[in-house]
Amino acid sequence: MIPAPNIQQVVVVGAGLIGSSWATHFLARGLDVTVADPAPGAEQRTRDYVERAWPVVARLGLAPQASPTRLRFVASVATAVEGAHFVQENGPERIELKAPLFQEIAALAPADVIIASSSSGLTASALQAGCRHPERCVIGHPFNPPHLIPLVEIVGGSQTSPETVEAARAFYAHIGKRPIVLHKELPGHAANRLQAAIWREAVHLVNEGVLSVSDVDAAVSWGPGLRWGVMGPHLIFHLGGGQGGMEHFLTHLSGPFSRWWNDLGKPELTPELRAALIAGVQAEAAGRSIAELERQRDELLLQLIALRTRAEPPTAP
Numbered sequence: 001m002i003p004a005p006n007i008q009q010v011v012v013v014g015a016g017l018i019g020s021s022w023a024t025h026f027l028a029r030g031l032d033v034t035v036a037d038p039a040p041g042a043e044q045r046t047r048d049y050v051e052r053a054w055p056v057v058a059r060l061g062l063a064p065q066a067s068p069t070r071l072r073f074v075a076s077v078a079t080a081v082e083g084a085h086f087v088q089e090n091g092p093e094r095i096e097l098k099a100p101l102f103q104e105i106a107a108l109a110p111a112d113v114i115i116a117s118s119s120s121g122l123t124a125s126a127l128q129a130g131c132r133h134p135e136r137c138v139i140g141h142p143f144n145p146p147h148l149i150p151l152v153e154i155v156g157g158s159q160t161s162p163e164t165v166e167a168a169r170a171f172y173a174h175i176g177k178r179p180i181v182l183h184k185e186l187p188g189h190a191a192n193r194l195q196a197a198i199w200r201e202a203v204h205l206v207n208e209g210v211l212s213v214s215d216v217d218a219a220v221s222w223g224p225g226l227r228w229g230v231m232g233p234h235l236i237f238h239l240g241g242g243q244g245g246m247e248h249f250l251t252h253l254s255g256p257f258s259r260w261w262n263d264l265g266k267p268e269l270t271p272e273l274r275a276a277l278i279a280g281v282q283a284e285a286a287g288r289s290i291a292e293l294e295r296q297r298d299e300l301l302l303q304l305i306a307l308r309t310r311a312e313p314p315t316a317p
Contacts, residue, residue: 001167004174007085014090020049024147029175030063036080043073106131116140124157134159150178204265213280
């Protein structure tokens with residue numbers, strides 16, 4: 001595997017929303033980026049995305065020699081992977097399309113090059129089946145948008161080597177991401193499953209008439225969501241136990257939480273519930289466009305990331 005500090009030529013396969021965001025982040029870290037996508041208009045859409053996102057990554061801090069001019073665009077995977085040091089795949093989230101794409105990349109990329117997939121739900125085992133050198137295939141799932149959100153989930157498959165997992169972790173950490181390593185494969189990985197669990201209960205509360213859509217969002221974003229932006233649930237509950245910490249918390253509050261777990265809802269997304277959620281979100285947005293909401297999200301995230309960066313020790317290389 002190519003050591004993280006030596007990775008300079010990164011290939012992004014698939015120039016949709018995630019691929020364009022990844023390209024922006026790699027460019028901001030001073031890397032040379034080749035994007036491959038045969039779709040008509042893909043190059044212009046990618047360059048437009050990078051241009052719009054550049055002020056955001058500039059506020060996060062640019063590496064020396066970082067520049068959008070280091071972006072190269074090609075139509076074919078074969079041309080893209082020549083001289084590649086790392087490949088980030090971002091094809092459609094469908095196994096019948098993604099697996100052949102992975103096999104094509106693996107057939108062409110140098111044997112010591114990691115091939116990471118941004119897949120949000122497919123497993124590395126499914127993607128690496130039939131690949132040349134499957135031991136270098138791994139999931140590297142970002143949170144949207146990758147140029148702003150630090151988290152990357154790394155998941156190896158049944159044929160992935162431990163060296164690949166560690167090399168991928170080191171590379172993502174080297175370029176300023178916050179990688180976590182899953183020790184088992186699960187559909188949806190970890191962070192999306194946590195999101196799904198919270199959203200399931202949020203939808204249940206709307207369906208049962210307990211809260212409006214906007215009040216559910218307020219309950220999360222102005223309550224536990226504020227704490228989750230600083231610490232995860234375990235450390236938060238450790239503090240909730242006072243001087244006794246997590247031990248005291250579990251002794252005195254695990255009973256109520258267990259009962260709440262047993263009472264959590266399992267809503268079905270009926271046409272009526274879907275309509276209620278859509279109407280509720282439209283009311284909450286209050287006429288703000290998607291672009292306006294994205295700007296608000298990004299501005300607040302930039303400020304929060306800056307605060308956390310100043311407060312926390314650097315991630316281990």
